[in-house]
Amino acid sequence: MRPRFTYGGELFLWRWLRLTMANRYVISPFAIITMLAALLLPLLLDPFGFLILFLDNILVFVLLTLGLQLILGYAGILNLGHAAFFGLGAYTSAILTKTLGVPFPLAFLASTLMGLLGGLLMCPIIRLRDVYFAMASFAFGIVAYVVFSEWRELTNGHIGIRAIPPARLAGIDFTSSLNFYYLVLPCVIVLYLVFRLLLISPFGTSLNAIRQSELAARSVGMHLAAIKVKTILIGAAAAGAAGSLITHLQGFVSPELFNWPQSITLVTMMVIGGIGSFPGAIIGTFAIQFMSEYLRFLVEYKMLIYGGVLVFFMIFLPKGIAGVVRALVVAALERRSAR
Amino acid sequence: MGVLTTRQVVKRFAGLVAVDHVDLEVQEGEVRGIVGPNGAGKTTLFNLISGFYPVTSGRIEFLGKDITTTSAHRRAGLGIGRTFQATQLFSEMTVLENVATGRHTSTRNGAWAAVLRSRAFRRSLQRDRELAEEIIDFVGLRGTGSLLASSLPYGQQRLVEIARAIVNQPQLLLLDEPAAGMNLHEIEALNELIRKINETRINGTRVTILVVEHNMRVIMNISHRISVLDFGEKIAEGPPKEIQQNERVIAAYLGSTTGGNASLGSSTGLAAAGGSSGGGRAGA
Numbered sequence: 001m002r003p004r005f006t007y008g009g010e011l012f013l014w015r016w017l018r019l020t021m022a023n024r025y026v027i028s029p030f031a032i033i034t035m036l037a038a039l040l041l042p043l044l045l046d047p048f049g050f051l052i053l054f055l056d057n058i059l060v061f062v063l064l065t066l067g068l069q070l071i072l073g074y075a076g077i078l079n080l081g082h083a084a085f086f087g088l089g090a091y092t093s094a095i096l097t098k099t100l101g102v103p104f105p106l107a108f109l110a111s112t113l114m115g116l117l118g119g120l121l122m123c124p125i126i127r128l129r130d131v132y133f134a135m136a137s138f139a140f141g142i143v144a145y146v147v148f149s150e151w152r153e154l155t156n157g158h159i160g161i162r163a164i165p166p167a168r169l170a171g172i173d174f175t176s177s178l179n180f181y182y183l184v185l186p187c188v189i190v191l192y193l194v195f196r197l198l199l200i201s202p203f204g205t206s207l208n209a210i211r212q213s214e215l216a217a218r219s220v221g222m223h224l225a226a227i228k229v230k231t232i233l234i235g236a237a238a239a240g241a242a243g244s245l246i247t248h249l250q251g252f253v254s255p256e257l258f259n260w261p262q263s264i265t266l267v268t269m270m271v272i273g274g275i276g277s278f279p280g281a282i283i284g285t286f287a288i289q290f291m292s293e294y295l296r297f298l299v300e301y302k303m304l305i306y307g308g309v310l311v312f313f314m315i316f317l318p319k320g321i322a323g324v325v326r327a328l329v330v331a332a333l334e335r336r337s338a339r
Numbered sequence: 340m341g342v343l344t345t346r347q348v349v350k351r352f353a354g355l356v357a358v359d360h361v362d363l364e365v366q367e368g369e370v371r372g373i374v375g376p377n378g379a380g381k382t383t384l385f386n387l388i389s390g391f392y393p394v395t396s397g398r399i400e401f402l403g404k405d406i407t408t409t410s411a412h413r414r415a416g417l418g419i420g421r422t423f424q425a426t427q428l429f430s431e432m433t434v435l436e437n438v439a440t441g442r443h444t445s446t447r448n449g450a451w452a453a454v455l456r457s458r459a460f461r462r463s464l465q466r467d468r469e470l471a472e473e474i475i476d477f478v479g480l481r482g483t484g485s486l487l488a489s490s491l492p493y494g495q496q497r498l499v500e501i502a503r504a505i506v507n508q509p510q511l512l513l514l515d516e517p518a519a520g521m522n523l524h525e526i527e528a529l530n531e532l533i534r535k536i537n538e539t540r541i542n543g544t545r546v547t548i549l550v551v552e553h554n555m556r557v558i559m560n561i562s563h564r565i566s567v568l569d570f571g572e573k574i575a576e577g578p579p580k581e582i583q584q585n586e587r588v589i590a591a592y593l594g595s596t597t598g599g600n601a602s603l604g605s606s607t608g609l610a611a612a613g614g615s616s617g618g619g620r621a622g623a
Contacts (some may be wrong), residue, residue, distance in 0.1 A: 197456065198454065201454075201460075202443065202464070205436070205439075205440060205443075206440075206443065208431065208432065209429050209432075209440055212428075212429040212430055212431055212432070213427045213428065213429055213430075215391075215423060215427045216423070216427035216428065216429060216440075216500075216503075217440075218391065218411045218412060219389065219411070219415060219422075219423070219427070219504070220415055220440050220443045220444070220503060220504075220507070221412045221413075221415030221416045221443045221444035221507075222412055222443055223410070223412040224412075
């Protein structure tokens, strides 16, 4: 829906909402306000408290879900092995900094590259359609998990790698949750801006096009495989970078974090937040992370609850929370313009 | 010069021969009608020419170059535009956005260009929009640019598809049943539009058009020559007048083996025999 409403002496809020809904902004005022709020938020929180550490963790996951949103929500590729790229990045950073003493910035770049390489490994299956690709990518994730848990010489198996040195950049130490917050937040903001620019470009148009009609996309000269490969590479590289950050945030890595339930959890975040919306990806990440934190006592039933939530959203709210918000805003705008 | 040449082109689907040793020679500026009963292989032939299916054997040439193994997206870039039998629009995009995607092969569309947003890049986007606007006017959809493509009536959606196929100025245009679902008034306008496209000169050459169509009123009206397919084989070729009298064609449409006595002089007569989109082959 691209509603158009009459101009007039209206409040900024309404004007912003209207133009945002019509997709007129490169970066909407709401995105800018959110970014500023995120930058200032730690001032309100206890710097040594739990919440800020929790936020660090969520923001790392936002890097994952933004990438997955590009792949799943825009290109329409159901990737059930996204956690594999996350793991590749995490182990790369862990091994480089711990055993080889490589400084963090280099390890971070290497992790991003490893994520990209992981994306390249996934490319041979890109020609599979729909559910066949989903199954193959699911298997891809399982293979990656087996490598993480069984290649003991390199990964130390199920015990994992511990005492990983904290991130350091330009003399600043990112051990404290507060400092780390200011490491991961710029990453999220940059990724969001880059994705936003991609989306409003012909590349973004081709993503939308191949999702809506592959036949028509081919007829105007779009190279489906190339576009899908690029999308997966971009998402995988972001996941690799997220892997590096989670390694240094936690100080240890073990294979469980990168097993297939993680990939499914990421898809659940998409569905709850809203498939095809970057704010939706962020909302979904927060929703699931808070849910898993505050329903910790139900940990054995976690996947069962996710399954139920997934089914509920697919049936009743297929466009997720972002879709509901969007519908409400559009309705409010229409009511106003009708007056 | 021959714009499109197919030599002994064959397409086989697991035992079924959909296109059987078809030779076509389409000249520059020609409007070539492709007719035949349902299942004769017309759409398959289009899919071979536009590269959507690989050929089983044979050779396809476009502007003198062998494109037999060229992929679909490259053929679009070379100047082959097409539409589909069942309308294929990007339903969540506006009419303008739909048409602008037709410029894909002429636009800088790399990921880097998008992030850096150079002035040349932004200018090329602006140019795409302007061209799309122009073409929307050209096909007679002025003022619909900002509407969702899926909100238009069916006949107009078909025009959006044609606009998207011609915005990049193809030298060869493939129209797959453009009149399907159109009313008489819209069909008149379509005839006019096809003629207008055909008369357009791109770099001094006229646009060559291949049309698959069941509606004989359209095909007899606009085609310079007609090729008739039956069971994947080309059974006749010639100007519309000749095709209407051709015994093998009449036999194929009526499904009779004696055929000769049933003369179909008028175009409407053949249209009635061929059916607009339903069963072309009467029980024999």
